[in-house]
Amino acid sequence: MPKASNLRHQPFIRPDPHLEDLAINHISSYHPLPKALEDKVRACLFDAKVKKNEYLLKQGEISEYLYFIIQGLVVGYTMLKNKKLTTYICLEGESVSAIKGMYGEGPSGESIYAVEDSHLIGLPIRNLLEWLETSFEMNIIIRKIVESFYKSAHQRSNLVRMGTAQEKYEFYLSTTNHNIQRIPPRYIADLLDIKPETLYKILKKVKEPNEATLQAYFQVIENYMVGQQAFKQHGLTLPKMSGDLNIPAHQLSHILNFHYRKSFSAFVNSYRVDYVRNKLQNIKDWQHLTIEAVGSEGGFSSRSAFFAEFKLNTGMTPAEYARSGQN
Structure with a gap:
């Protein structure tokens, strides 16, 4: 019989309220949570801190928790015919x-472990199953979470089918939403199903644009984000930005990761947060709007994503920031 891992995090310790908010914001980014359901979710959240190389789940065990990563790097892999296949990397x-x-209906198909000391918020699967029976909203949320998991798995299957290691790396660069400088290259190599030394050779061969070309790229990107205010587009994607700027997606991703030192989403959201901050500093600019409407005007697609990103960048909620500017 598959082994359960229900003692791994016991006794459960409730997270600090601001960390609960991060988990709730993540869940709500898939679909708004009714207040009654939000209260139930909060009551079931628990704090989970794991050390580097510690397992959250081992292949063959029963999956009992859904985790939200507050800080850290987590990798999932499966063993098939004595070969380790990395299936996803999460930040x-x-x-x-x-x-x-x-x-939890059967043994897990993969192992999940922390690549570095990590801080997570856990939610028991048994509670999710209860809410699936009674909540329409939770059905939507779980469906979208599962879709995101399978989308990641499908992307990985596309990666390994590509011809050369160079093609795999360029495809990964053009599709990932991660800041790849946060990820040790050997884990990227595992995900791409290539040897680490092969990836190191690719990284060494990556041609940096000359200084004049690089400065031209910076100017084009700055004009796009500031002059055209492209960050206001809801659902702006790397491929869309790549097409608009006529810069290959893998090259644009490389520039953002290695020169701006940000993932695509962090890069775009930094402009959105700056826009909202500037707006909130002058009440005359937004007194006819709700704070949520200001976030939407700035390019955020959902209230929860707006609030989470704003607090991540400023340490305050939008409302707190607005009040601080009026004192």
Whole structure:
């Protein structure tokens, strides 16, 4: 019989309220939570701190928790015919659980472990299953979470089918939403199903644009984000920005990661937060709007994403920031 891991985090310790907010904001980014359901979710959240190389779940165990990553780097892999296949890499702001056996209906198809000391918020699967029976909203949320897991798995299957290691790396660069400088290259190599030394050779061969070309790229990007205020586009994607600027997606991703030192989403959201901050500093600019409407005007697609990103960047909620500017 598959082994359960229900003692791994016991006794449960409730997270600090601001960390609960991060988990709730993540869940709500898929679909708004009714207040009654939000209260139930908060009551079931628990704090989970794991050390480097510590396992959250081992292949063959029963998956009992869904995790939200507050800080850290987590990798999922499966063993197949004595070969380790990395299936996903997750960073701060993402959720992680088993893909196969997520609902605890059977043994997990993968192992999940921390690549570095990590801080997570856990939510028992048994509670999710209860809410699935009674909550329409939770059905939507879980469906979207599962879709995101399978989308990641599908992307990985596309990666390994590509021809050369160079093509795999360029495709990864053009599709990932991660700041790849946060990820040790050997884990990227595992995900791409190439040897680490091969990836190191690719990284050494990556041609940096000359200084004049690089400065031209910076100017084009700055004009796009500031002059055209492209950050206001809801759902702006790397491929869309790449097409608008006529810069190959993998090259644009490389520039953002290695020169701006940000993932695509962090890069775009920094402009959105700056826009909202400037707006909130002058009440005359937004007194006819709600704070949520200001966030939407700035490009945020949902209230929860707006609030979470704003607090991450400023340490305050939008309302707190607005009040501080009026004192």
